[in-house]
Amino acid sequence: MTLYMPLFRSCTSLRTLTQLHAHLFVSSLHKDPLASTKLIESYARLDSLQSARQVFETFQNPDFFMVGVLLKCYVWNRFFEEGIQLYYKMLYHGIHINRFIFPSILRACSGFGDLGSCGKLHGRLIKCGFDSDPVVETSLLSVYGEMGCIDIARKVFDAMPIKDVVSWSSMVELSVENGEANEGLETFRWMVSEGVNPDSVSMLSVGEACGDLGFLRLAKSVHGHVVRRKMESDGSLDNSLVVMYGKCGDLVSAEKMFQEITHPRTASWTAMISCYNQTGYFRKALDVFVEMQDSKAEPNSVTIMSILSSCARLGLLKEGKSIICFAIRKDLDPNLDLLGPALLELYAECGKLSNCEKILLTTGEENVVSWNMLIGSYARKGFLREALGLFAQMHAKGLMPDSFSLASSLSACGNASLIQFGHQIHCHIIKRGYFDEFVRNSLIDMYSKCGFVDSAYLIFDSLKKRSVVSWNSMICGFSQNGYSVEAIGLFDQMYLNCLEVNEVTFLSVIQACSQIGYLEKGKWAHHKVIIYGVKKDIYIDTALLDMYAKSGDLRTAQGVFNSMSERSIVSWSAMIAGYGMHGRVNAAISLFNQMLESGIKPNDVTFMNILSACSHAGAVEEGRSYFSLMKDFGIEPNTEHFSCIVDLLSRAGDLDGAYEIIKSMPLPVDASIWGALLNGCRIHRRMDMFENIQRDISDICTDDTGYYTLLSNIYAEGGNWDEFGKVRLKMKGIGLKKVPGYSTIDLNKRTYRFGAGDHSLHPQMREIYSFLENFQSLARGHDYNMEYVSSLSDNCLLSSDVNNVLRQFEPAYT
Structure with a gap:
């Protein structure tokens, strides 16, 4: 058998290996465990896993070594489910298990996303006494980290009796990869304090953590440590430092670091392109790619993927196609495993969504990243049901969604208010045990947008560690659903615990103050925005002027508006609404005219606000004029616009004119529009008009308690107690109660x-x-x-x- 060993290594084609297999079979050497094991390994190396499986299944008494080789082959070829089944089959047949089996089977559980099997394996490790083996422990540590269970990984790490530099580096890397960059840096400090000298692998993760957090000063310290220790690597450390400076926004240092590389390799050029992409300098990224070609450095698939991303961001579809053709000629990625998702991103960002599914079916049907890219693109572009349809297709094909797939689909459920689909995804998450922070925050956001604030808060309350994103998601969820007091209370809790706050936090709490007119708290938030040095943007400024206007401080609202360096249509509309709610119709009209002169085109909300201002002031002619002006800007009046103009005319006593508008509406007339007319009938004692429209309103069904209350009050004032009782009975029948007013x-x-x-x-x-x-x-x-x-x-x-x-x-x- 020893004579055949070199032949296995020399087999470079499937045909040659098949001939060798036939010769072994004729000479009965195929019954030798070592020969069969080598055959399995060779078939797997030549991508013929089916032949490898047949060799294993035809062997009468496979030993643990042969099982381990086949299991490793399954993992190499990403047949994770088959690997797990092989392990359970091995247990069923009583085959002896040694410690070398566990790293491969743990990797299979991680790849398949099977946290339950991983937990069972962990228990068996402890039972078999392998939990003290450094290799097995490091594998277990990595698997839990890859599945997002960083807390369990940390417990495994803490229980390790001996921690070498590999285990320390793994823990730092896993913390950073799971979005806990601060924890990664803290683990690194602990590692140094324990006297463990970090290697280049450790510094790679530390540099990535500095970049993720944007800690430029610490990033320079890391660079200094690398230089002082004269750490050498295959160039990956230098490339990592380039990317680190780019993430920290220090392009000068990144460019200087790149220029100090004497002979930049492909990875170095790719790092510089990635650096420009991360900082938004996509044109410069293209220029670096041209320089790279001039230097005769050969790009790889990662380089092409990065430069395709640059083309996508710039909308350069033609140039992107040329780069794909270049990659195909160079045979850089034959199966398009990496370039498939990048190609999808290119077409999606260029608005060619109709071609994306065709690309998916031809390039990356088995690639989870490709599905993720397309689902995310559909969700961002507003094609929410299409995004969820793709998610369902992906699941039906047996592909296990990762945190990105789940988060994008949950976002689509929330934006489309599809709570049942969201429930199904939540059940899938619970079943698979896939609860990383990214997914939990997406669940909070989904339930909040669907109006299930209690469910959102249960998830938030169950979080052991809450990032600023988690706090912001819950505060925003309370605010969006009208729970302003709860939103402000949660913000106070966050602030008192000295937790990190950012512009999103302040935006949410300012909006909550606006909803309930909480002026003092809004002023306090405005003060903290200034003290904290939060970068004010158009969203915060607009929220501030809206809060001041709704809280009665119109002068300060006007001051905020005047100080804005940039104004969107939302800013103009909010200020017009502020003048309107304070009865200053002339100021609202003047501001509307200023907006037109500045070149800003009004939208439907702007017209709604100016019509509301006219209604508050009783400016009938102006209201009619703006209602007619909408068509000049290509805006078709919606139900709210009709309701506002009917309310304006009804309050002014022109009930016949209001009724004519209702009769000419191209849209279905809802309770809000009839309610505006009814209110006019009540104010002006026009019972004759009320009698004329009784037939029109007889079939209206709504959940608006204000409409039924108004209708019942009109019947009561007219002495028609029978109809009054019918309206109250109808309210009771559909479960409505009169909501008491408060101030x-x-x-x-x-x-x-x-x-x-x-x-x-x-x-x-x-x-x-x-x-x-x-x-x-x-x-x-x-x-x-x-x-x-x-x-x-x-x-x-x-x-x-x-x-x-x-x-x-x-x-x-x-």
Whole structure:
């Protein structure tokens, strides 16, 4: 048998190996375990795994060595599920297991994403006494890290009796790869304090952590450590330092580092291209690629993938196609394992989504990264159902989704409000045990966008470690669903715990303050934005002016607007809305004209705000004019626009004109539009008009309690108690209740809430009602609008008109 050993190594074609196999069979040497093992290994090396499996299955009594070789071949060829099945089959037949089997089977569990089997293997390791083996322990450490279970990996690491530089480097690398760069740096400090000298592999991960966190000062210290220790590698460390400086935004140092490389190899050029891509200098990345070709350095598949990304970001489809042709001529990636996803990104970013699925079917149907790229592109472009359809296809083909697939699909579920599909994905995550931070944050976001805030908070509350993204997701979820008090409370908890806050955090809390008119807290957040040196952008400025306007401080809102260096259509619309809600219709109209003069084209929200301003001020002619102007800008009025113009005309007494507009609507008339007309009938005592539209509103069904309350009140005022009872009965039948009104007031940095008809919320409620009764009597004597004053007294709706007077009670209860 020894004579045949060189022949196995010399077999470079499947035909030659088959002939050797036949010769062994004729000479009965195929029964030799060593010969069969070598045959299995050789077939696998020549990508004929089916032949390798046949050799194994025809051998009567395979030993653990033969099983280990086949298992390793399965892992090499990414047949992870078959590898796991082989392991269980080996257990069933009672084949002896040694420690060399476990690294391969652990790698198979990791590749298949089977956390359950990984846990069972861990238990068997302990039972067999292999948990103290350094190789097995390091494999177990890596597998848990690759599956996102960094906490379990850390427990395995802590339990290791002997920690060599390999295990330390693995722990640093896994922390960084799982998005815990701070933990990686802390592990590195611990490693140095334990007297373990880091090698070039350790420094690769440390440099990556510095780049991910943007710690330029620490990045320079890492560079200095590498230079002082004269660490040598195959050039990967120099390339890593180039990328590190690029991520930290120090292009000068990155370029200098690259220029110091005497003979830059392909990896060095690729690192520089990647550096320019990361900092948004895509044109410079293309220039470096041209220089690389002039230097006669041969690009590899990673280089082509990076330069295709540059073309995608610049929308250069023609140039991208040329680069793909170049890669095909050079045979850089025959199966398009790496270039398939990059090609998909190119077509998707250039708007050629119709071609993307064809590319997927021809280049990367078995490549998870390709599916991820297409799912993410569809989700970003707004093709949400198509993205989820691709996710379902991917799962049906037996491809196991990773954290990126799951996060993109959950995002699509949230944006499309497809809670049932989101539930199914959540169940899949629980079943597979795939709970990394990226996926958990996506679940919080999905449930929040679908309105299931309690479910989102349960996930958030279960997080042992919460990043700033987790906090922001939950605060934003509360704010988006109207739970403004809870959003502000969660922000206070985050702030008091001295956790990191960023512009997204401040944006969410400012929006929450805007929703409830919490001026004092909004001012505090504005102050902290300035103190923290948070980079103000157009989103924060717009949120601030909206908050000040809705909280009654129109002057400061105007100041924020005037100080903005850049204004979007949202900024203009928010300021117009601010003038409108304060009754300053002339200022709103003037600002609208300024917007047109600056070249900003109004959208449907802008027209909604200017129509609302006209409605608040009773500017009928102006409202009609802007309603007609919408078509000049190519905007078709929607239900909200019709509701606003009908409300304007109805409040002004032009009920016939409002009714004509309703009759001419090309859209279905909903309860909000009829409610606007009904309110006009009630204000102007036009019961004849009400009788004319009774037939039109008889079939309306809505969940708006305000509509039914208004309708029942009209019947009650007209003495039609039978119809009043029917409306109330209908409300009860569909589970609607009249929502009591309330108002809030800020006094001495505290917010007080006053509800309609509630006498128990404030210690001086009796005095407040006494004041309101006196205020009502005073108003009658001066011929004020008694309906408005009566609403103050009956419902305790404390508007800004009486807030200043109520401050006289402040010393008594603060």
